[in-house]
Every structure is written in C-alpha cells, then in structure tokens.
Amino acid sequence: MPLLPKRILALRTRTIKRLLTRRSRATYVTIAVTALGIAVPAWIVAARGATPTFPTTTPPGAAAAQIVDARRRADFAAMQTFRPGYEFWRHVFTLPDGSIAFGSAVDGRLLATFPVRGEWTRRAVWVDPALAGVLDGQHLARKVGERREQVAELLERAAGPVLQNSTRGDALLRSAPQYGSFVAEWSAIYERFGVPADIGLAQVILESGLNGTRRSEANAVGFCQWLRKNWNRLNYFSPTPIEQQNQTSQAPYCAAYLSVLATKYGSFIPALSEHNAGGTNVGRALINGEHLGARDVRARYFLGSKLARDLRTLQSKEYEGVYYSYGPRSYLYAEMVFGNTFNVRDLVASTPQEPIHAMRIPRVISLAEIVKRTGLARAEVQRFNPALTDRLQSGGTLYLPYDVSGFGPDVAFWHRQPSPAYLTVLDDFLRLDAGAEQWDDPAFAPVLADFRRRFRNTNTEEGTVMATVLAYAMDQAYTSSRRTLLSDFRRDEKVQRLIERGVRELDVLHTQSPSFTPATF
Numbered sequence: 037m038p039l040l041p042k043r044i045l046a047l048r049t050r051t052i053k054r055l056l057t058r059r060s061r062a063t064y065v066t067i068a069v070t071a072l073g074i075a076v077p078a079w080i081v082a083a084r085g086a087t088p089t090f091p092t093t094t095p096p097g098a099a100a101a102q103i104v105d106a107r108r109r110a111d112f113a114a115m116q117t118f119r120p121g122y123e124f125w126r127h128v129f130t131l132p133d134g135s136i137a138f139g140s141a142v143d144g145r146l147l148a149t150f151p152v153r154g155e156w157t158r159r160a161v162w163v164d165p166a167l168a169g170v171l172d173g174q175h176l177a178r179k180v181g182e183r184r185e186q187v188a189e190l191l192e193r194a195a196g197p198v199l200q201n202s203t204r205g206d207a208l209l210r211s212a213p214q215y216g217s218f219v220a221e222w223s224a225i226y227e228r229f230g231v232p233a234d235i236g237l238a239q240v241i242l243e244s245g246l247n248g249t250r251r252s253e254a255n256a257v258g259f260c261q262w263l264r265k266n267w268n269r270l271n272y273f274s275p276t277p278i279e280q281q282n283q284t285s286q287a288p289y290c291a292a293y294l295s296v297l298a299t300k301y302g303s304f305i306p307a308l309s310e311h312n313a314g315g316t317n318v319g320r321a322l323i324n325g326e327h328l329g330a331r332d333v334r335a336r337y338f339l340g341s342k343l344a345r346d347l348r349t350l351q352s353k354e355y356e357g358v359y360y361s362y363g364p365r366s367y368l369y370a371e372m373v374f375g376n377t378f379n380v381r382d383l384v385a386s387t388p389q390e391p392i393h394a395m396r397i398p399r400v401i402s403l404a405e406i407v408k409r410t411g412l413a414r415a416e417v418q419r420f421n422p423a424l425t426d427r428l429q430s431g432g433t434l435y436l437p438y439d440v441s442g443f444g445p446d447v448a449f450w451h452r453q454p455s456p457a458y459l460t461v462l463d464d465f466l467r468l469d470a471g472a473e474q475w476d477d478p479a480f481a482p483v484l485a486d487f488r489r490r491f492r493n494t495n496t497e498e499g500t501v502m503a504t505v506l507a508y509a510m511d512q513a514y515t516s517s518r519r520t521l522l523s524d525f526r527r528d529e530k531v532q533r534l535i536e537r538g539v540r541e542l543d544v545l546h547t548q549s550p551s552f553t554p555a556t557f
Contacts, residue, residue: 099463100230108232111304114334115374118342120144124199125368125375129241131203136184141197144375150187152180152202170194207245212383214419215246215283219380220389222287224450228498229291230466235304236291238376239311242369248283248422259283260290260311273507275500276396277432281423284392284435288498292505299468300475305370306337313366315513319472319522320344321362327535333472341367347538350545358534392420393439394448401434401443402427409443410436449497457494461487462502476519484510 115122123144128137135149146163150156156176162168170190177183184200191198222240223233243261244250251257255264258280262270267280270289279285297307310318324343325336344359345367403424407414418424420435428434434443454462465487474480484506492503513519525531 100459100466103466104230104232107298107303108235110334111235112374114303114305114338115371118335118338119371119374121197121199122371122375123378125201125372126378127203128201128372129204129208129245129376130379131205132209133203133206135203136180136200137203138188138191138198138200140195141199144199147191147195147198149203156183156187164195167191167194207247207250208241208379209245211244211246212387216383216387217390218283218392219246219383219387221392221450222283223380223384225284225287226291228450228454229288229295229502230462231291231294231298232304234377234380235308235373236294237380238373239294239308240290241376241379242372246283248286249281257281259286262290269511270504270508273511274504277429279421279423279432282421282435284394284420285423285433288501289505292498292501293509295466295502296505296509299466300470301333301472302469303333303337305334306472308370308373309337309341309366312369313362315476315516316518316521317360317362317366319476319518320358320360320525322472323522323526324358324535327532328539343535343538346542350538350541355534355538357528357531358538390437391451392448393436393446393451395434395436395440395443395445396447397428397430397432397434397444399430400427406434406443410440412436447497454498455494455496458491458496458499461490461494461499465491465502473522476513476522478514478519481510481514 121139121141121144124137124139124141124146126144127139127146131137131149134152136152137149138147139145140147147167148163149161151159157171157174160168160171171187174186174190177186188198188200219237222237226233226236240246240259243256244259246259248259249257250261252261256262257264257267264280267278271278274289278289294304294307294311297310298304301307301310306318306322309321313321318337321340321344322333322336323340325338325340328339328343330336330339341362344362345364347355348359348363403414403417403426406412406417406424406428410417417436420437421428433447436443439446439448468483470480470483475484488503488506488510491499491506493499
C-alpha cells in the first residue's frame, strides 16, 4: 500500500531539509527542484562548478551520441547537486596508500592528509594552509578511528562539511607506468558502446587501477573486477574466448554491460552502483527514494541510498529490512567513480599514448614464437597481453603495438568507423525507455532478445559483443528472484513504517549533532 500523500510530503520535506544543512542558497534551489522531479536549469549547475571535459573518440551514431551526452550531463549535474564533494575521490586514488585524506564535502578540494601510523599534529600535510592551526592545543584520541572523527569535527568548524578516507593510490600509481599509455585506445572501445570514456575508465581505476591481473578477496578479477563465475558465464555466451586477465579483451564486455545497465536505468549512476551492490540492492534504494517522494531516477537513487546509509549508522538491526546489504562502499561507489573521471582526463593529457592492434589467432601460438616473429621483448608482448604466460589458444586474440597480418585477421574494431548497421541498432537500443521495473519483468525479454538478434546480425565485432552481453544480462535477470523480491519490498507496509520511523529518528539525531559525519569505508 503506497504512502498517503500527506505522509509523502512530510517525509520529502524532512529529507530535503536534512540534505540542505549548511549549503548555499543556489544549492538549496537545485536540490529541492531535483528531489521533486523538476528540471534543473543548466546555469544553476554551471554557477557552482564545471564538469570535466573529455575528448570523444569514435562516437556512435547521431541519436546515440545525443542520448549518451544528455545522460552524462544529467548525471554530472545530479552528482554536483547531491554529492558536490565528489571530486575529493580523485585525490584518494592518486595519493599513495598509508594516509588519511580529508577534503571538502562542498567542492571536493583536498584539505589535509595525515599518516595512518604516526603523530598527527606534526606530520600533517596541510594542502589548505589556512587550516594549519586547527589542531593547535588539541589532545587527539589514541585510536585512529576516533581520531579521524575528532579531526573531522574540528575541520568542519573551520571549513564546513568534510569527507575523509584512507588513501588508495598504490594500485593506479603502480599500473600507470605500464598501462597509462593505453587509455586512449581503451577510451575508443568504451565510446563504441555508448559509454563516456571518462566514466567507464574511472570505474576501472577504482576497481583495478588499470591492472588486468588484479584479483580481489572476493575472487573478482580483471579490468572491471567481475567475479570469476560471472566471467565464466559470459564466456559461455561468447563465440570467442574472453581472457579474464587481459584488459583489452575485457574492455568491450565491461563497456557493453555498463551500456546495457545505463539504458535500463536511464543513468550511469545506478548502473555503476549495480555493478558494486547488485541489482536488488539498487532496486531497493530506488524504491526507498520513491517512498521519500522523488520521481527522477537520479533523485530516487540519491535519496534512497542516503536513507540506507544513514539508517545503517544508527546501528539498530530493526532497520536492516530497509537497507539489507547496501553498505558504505555501495553508497560511495558512483561518487568515487565520478571523482576518478578527472584522473582519466589527466592520464590522457600527461601520458604519450600508444596504439593497440588486435589479431584473431586461427591456431595455437606460443609466446616464444610471438617474440621471435615480432622482435619484441617478452615483457613487451606481455604488457599488451597480461594473461599470456606460455601460449595463446586458437580463436584467441593477440594484442600488439602494430598489426602483423600473418597472425590472423585484424579485429581492432575501434580503429575503424562503425558500420551503419551497427549504429542503427545501437541508436534504437539506447532510445529504450522502459524503466528498471519493466526490464526485470520476463514479459520484456522478447524486446531484449530481438535486440540481441539484431546486434548479432550486424556481423561486426562490437555487435557480437553486445549480443553476448545482452544474453548474459537476460540470464542474470530472468533466472534470479530479483523481480519478486523487489515487488514484495515495494508493497511491504512494514518497510514503509520503518522508513517513517527512521526519518524521525534521523531528524532527532541531526538536531542533536548537526556536524555528525558517518564513517567512510
């Protein structure tokens, strides 16, 4: 049973008021109209900060390009509205591990860094010199976690709301010398599938630091860190083998899947979050945002995710029925990706770029033979092919700095103009406006099956990738219980009562401790 109109209005009003604390009048107007589903004038966003620009390479068809560009602009505008400090994360993922970074939650600028181990009052690095006296005369807590919260409170008194997190730059700093020169080529791959290169590769920086062989504790592997079982399932649908530890082999599938999810939601923000938190958790966040009165998908996600994050900080198990396994990293995921878009731009601008050529191998070929025929050093061949240790199987793809026709046909589709047939299907696909709820309905499966057929019939490399990924996405959606779980969650009156009670409790907490800053991941 949906919330009554008066209750919706009351919840919506209280939520918006909490979001607006200590923000400027321009921000107040923008958040309010966005949460209520009203179009935000571009000049309001522009007045508060420009989004990073990124050169478009090998753009898709005209209609698709317009849709993707509009989606990207709307996403950056929403990020600026709901998470204006998102640029802070560019620093977190470029500073070496071993420090705690503090930044402004208002504009994302870096304020200071402190060592994880060691004394803070003398070993602080003050990026903003005006704050250097904040710790003078302060007795800091011995435990690092308590000290972080204490310093955050002190900084907030002087500089406004802050963000804080452990620095995570080692992964990118170690990989960039080897793979930073490939970013332009990978950008062309992402753009071919209707994904802005800065957003797609920012996710890669967050997940793997550009390292195709990276493996997580959860056994996620590769460029965009899919679970090994998911790569195996994707390989089941693919007519050619996908090397799980080779970035250029993985990139088309990472890009195509993000394109499919962004089309499903109409935004890259919940699409990115699904990669991290799963479709069921994202679906719940959207439903929670809807209960709070938001209509636009971005506002629904941001309000719903903030509610889940805030309820989790109450440390009361009674609210688990609202947030489930949606945790702090899930809340921050899209924000961290958008912060890393600046790092993608900087990598391209600062690093000489190299071409990557691709050849489909018709027979088993050894690494020794590749080295002998190309004259390249073994390490250089493996830089282009990180998964190659001894030999490449028949039907696999060999990547080199130049084309060698004797190895097999050229399959570097990103070096060629896309075919009109592929562009037509991509245009039609990106125009889909069914909504996440309908996508999860098996009745929608014939629509996706028809697009899978159409992509496959283009007889192109990129069309085959899209067909493969659509088959995988349908398999994931229609063999799971997600639709039933979300349908039950939407109608659950207990969930709606918990949301109301949680909003009231958060209001009280916010009144008692207005500078309250939940811990980051």
